[in-house]
Amino acid sequence: MKRTLAIVLALTMLLSLAACGGGKIQTDPNRLVIWHDKEDAVIEALSAYLEEALPGVEVVFEKKTSLTDSLKLVGNDPNSAPDLFIFAHDKIGVFAEMGILSPITGLLDEGVLEDYLDMTLEAASYKGTLYQLPLYFETLMFMYNRRYMQDEEVPATTDELLAYMQANTGRGRYGFVEQHSTAYYSAAWIHGFGGSIIDSAGEPFTEPEAVKEALRYHLQFVELMPGETEYATVNTLFLEGKADATIGGPWMVPSARAAEIDLGIAPMPVVDATGMALAPYSGVQGIHVLKFAAENKAEAVKVLLDALTDPQVGVSMALASGCAPANSKCYEDPAVADDALVQAMRETAQIAVPMPNIPEMDVMWTVTSNLLTDVNLSGKDVDSAFDEALKEARNLIANMK
Amino acid sequence: MKENVKKKKGRDWLFSYLWSAPSLLLIGLIVVFPILYTAYISLTNMSVYHWFDYSIIGLSNYARALFVFDSGFLGALLATILWTAVNMVIQLVLAFVLASLLNIQKLRLRKLYKTLLMFPWAMPGYVSILLWKTGMFNTQFGLLNQWMEKLGHQAVRWLSSDVSAFICCTVVNIWLALPFMLMIMDGAMQSIDKSYYESATLDGATWLERTRYITVPSIRPIIAPAVIITVFTTFKQFDVIYLLTQQMGAKTGSGLHTILTYAYENAFITNNYGYSSAISIIIFVLLILFSIRYQSPEEGSA
Numbered sequence: 001m002k003r004t005l006a007i008v009l010a011l012t013m014l015l016s017l018a019a020c021g022g023g024k025i026q027t028d029p030n031r032l033v034i035w036h037d038k039e040d041a042v043i044e045a046l047s048a049y050l051e052e053a054l055p056g057v058e059v060v061f062e063k064k065t066s067l068t069d070s071l072k073l074v075g076n077d078p079n080s081a082p083d084l085f086i087f088a089h090d091k092i093g094v095f096a097e098m099g100i101l102s103p104i105t106g107l108l109d110e111g112v113l114e115d116y117l118d119m120t121l122e123a124a125s126y127k128g129t130l131y132q133l134p135l136y137f138e139t140l141m142f143m144y145n146r147r148y149m150q151d152e153e154v155p156a157t158t159d160e161l162l163a164y165m166q167a168n169t170g171r172g173r174y175g176f177v178e179q180h181s182t183a184y185y186s187a188a189w190i191h192g193f194g195g196s197i198i199d200s201a202g203e204p205f206t207e208p209e210a211v212k213e214a215l216r217y218h219l220q221f222v223e224l225m226p227g228e229t230e231y232a233t234v235n236t237l238f239l240e241g242k243a244d245a246t247i248g249g250p251w252m253v254p255s256a257r258a259a260e261i262d263l264g265i266a267p268m269p270v271v272d273a274t275g276m277a278l279a280p281y282s283g284v285q286g287i288h289v290l291k292f293a294a295e296n297k298a299e300a301v302k303v304l305l306d307a308l309t310d311p312q313v314g315v316s317m318a319l320a321s322g323c324a325p326a327n328s329k330c331y332e333d334p335a336v337a338d339d340a341l342v343q344a345m346r347e348t349a350q351i352a353v354p355m356p357n358i359p360e361m362d363v364m365w366t367v368t369s370n371l372l373t374d375v376n377l378s379g380k381d382v383d384s385a386f387d388e389a390l391k392e393a394r395n396l397i398a399n400m401k
Numbered sequence: 402m403k404e405n406v407k408k409k410k411g412r413d414w415l416f417s418y419l420w421s422a423p424s425l426l427l428i429g430l431i432v433v434f435p436i437l438y439t440a441y442i443s444l445t446n447m448s449v450y451h452w453f454d455y456s457i458i459g460l461s462n463y464a465r466a467l468f469v470f471d472s473g474f475l476g477a478l479l480a481t482i483l484w485t486a487v488n489m490v491i492q493l494v495l496a497f498v499l500a501s502l503l504n505i506q507k508l509r510l511r512k513l514y515k516t517l518l519m520f521p522w523a524m525p526g527y528v529s530i531l532l533w534k535t536g537m538f539n540t541q542f543g544l545l546n547q548w549m550e551k552l553g554h555q556a557v558r559w560l561s562s563d564v565s566a567f568i569c570c571t572v573v574n575i576w577l578a579l580p581f582m583l584m585i586m587d588g589a590m591q592s593i594d595k596s597y598y599e600s601a602t603l604d605g606a607t608w609l610e611r612t613r614y615i616t617v618p619s620i621r622p623i624i625a626p627a628v629i630i631t632v633f634t635t636f637k638q639f640d641v642i643y644l645l646t647q648q649m650g651a652k653t654g655s656g657l658h659t660i661l662t663y664a665y666e667n668a669f670i671t672n673n674y675g676y677s678s679a680i681s682i683i684i685f686v687l688l689i690l691f692s693i694r695y696q697s698p699e700e701g702s703a
Binding site: 072075076094097098099100179181182184226227228229230231232233236237359362363365366369370372373374376377378396399400401 | 452465542648652654667668670671676
């Protein structure tokens with residue numbers, strides 16, 4: 001009895017191991033698999049549109065929570081890789097260097113990109129080649145709770161913001177909160193002073209003085225904010241009405257509405273010293289084509305991309321989920337024109353800086369976060385912390401190769 | 402006759418391997434293969450720039466990896482040793498005390514206490530760590546700061562300095578790891594023959610003497626493997642420290658690093674797999690060396 005059981009168990013184990021090895025080649029030229037990690041509302045809008053526009057092509061959306069890791073593993077294996085994927089533009093450099101992305105210029109009709117916002121096309125290009133068809137983008141915006149901050153109180157400059165914070169912070173309340181020690185949020189301040197985290201050539205902190213200036217100035221704001229920099233704390237303070245204003249992305253809007261906050265959205269404040277507005281990073285979400293699909297299913301891919309350049313796609317996504325479309329034609333739609341959130345993001349697109357899409361940015365997130373926590377939370381000297389961060393950045397970038 | 406026995410022995414030997422073959426295969430696949438594969442990758446130039454077209458470049462990754470083992474790494478190594486020692490001592494003492502209490506003869510609701518004490522083990526570590534982070538240590542909403550406020554003190558940033566972050570991480574780690582040690586200790590104590598205690602009591606031995614001469618020597622061989630396992634898991638602990646203080650976008654400002662979080666921040670984020678693998682192999686060798694040092698006296702006494 002025992003022996004039989006052992007044999008059965010052993011066989012099951014071997015079988016299940018063997019099952020892991022199998023796979024099937026996707027050869028149907030009219031079936032396209034698209035990986036994504038987006039909200040359901042966006043994908044529903046997209047697939048509803050595609051079903052109608054492309055009756056001859058079967059488009060299958062598959063949600064992957066760790067999309068970048070999966071692509072790193074199977075990106076060049078047509079058995080398990082998708083044909084296309086929808087993701088933010090900031091990994092284009094990594095995937096292009098890995099050699100799994102196909103340039104898309106040859107797959108598009110001439111002139112279809114004319115109406116696209118410049119910022120989105122800049123984001124979608126790596127080393128002068130276009131690797132992504134932008135669909136929509138996200139930027140940070142200045143948001144406030146009208147119950148506590150009146151429209152006429154909204155600060156136009158950073159000095160005004162500081163004065164407002166000094167007057168309204170204390171006893172468990174905050175005039176303004178943000179994720180002050182994370183690279184993504186602080187980039188807006190660094191850009192506002194004319195600095196950058198990394199340039200397109202991969203050189204970190206190209207304007208050292210501007211970065212240091214931004215850090216020193218920003219420190220006054222940090223002192224009036226909570227000692228936590230994480231999303232949950234900042235978000236909760238704003239949603240519970242304990243903070244009057246914040247800088248946040250469009251993803252905060254649904255929860256703010258659910259919390260019945262009378263949400264105001266205003267342009268980013270202008271830095272008094274430079275006359276430039278706080279310029280946040282933007283993330284451009286778009287569709288990427290894998291090499292295998294571009295070579296073997298070119299016709300279906302072309303038809304799909306062509307359908308996605310139709311302004312109607314952007315309009316339906318904007319209405320479904322408050323996405324800001326990459327195609328400027330979409331904003332002519334009356335319903336989209338009425339959406340204050342989408343219009344505010346379009347305004348911010350003028351000043352927003354696309355997140356760097358070079359592979360070197362991967363290490364800069366950590367380096368910059370360390371620099372920010374050193375200065376903001378551990379109270380280290382700006383100059384020495386900066387020098388250390390610069391050394392660290394160069395070291396890590398050198399070690400990537 | 403003799404021939405027959407020999408044959409049977411040979412068959413037994415063969416069968417014992419045959420029966421354990423599936424598990425050996427599985428161990429080979431999930432333990433041995435990754436180590437060998439990591440060693441292989443460490444000899445290549447696999448990185449973002451040579452992802453699928455990597456080639457063997459010899460030992461140059463190791464030459465570069467040694468640069469990571471700088472003063473920062475030494476500090477992290479010392480912190481890791483301190484971390485392991487502190488955690489082990491507290492865990493052993495606490496588990497021993499709690500197991501002794503659980504073994505009091507006339508204890509009521511023993512099962513309830515045991516279930517409660519096992520509870521931290523039933524939750525995924527990731528969830529418990531983040532719960533501790535927001536539920537206890539958060540400066541705005543955490544329980545600790547609500548108490549501080551009630552007592553009329555200033556809010557404290559628990560995770561922002563090295564020492565207090567070390568203490569907080571230790572508390573969470575012990576909360577997570579105690580059930581394992583406690584279960585082993587409890588089992589070991591229950592396996593001791595009660596008659597030893599009875600005759601010792603008759604001879605007039607005090608509780609302290611009974612503990613010293615009966616309990617500790619009897620449970621030693623049983624808990625030794627558990628201690629070794631726990632030393633390793635504590636030594637290579639990553640989740641607790643990373644999630645509490647260094648998670649991307651939620652750094653707290655403490656500079657506390659163990660060798661693994663240090664290696665992560667100084668190598669793994671580069672996406673240079675060849676280089677990172679070389680570092681992993683060096684850490685692996687370090688761990689093996691530690692284990693040899695630790696294991697030999699233990700084996701001798703047991």
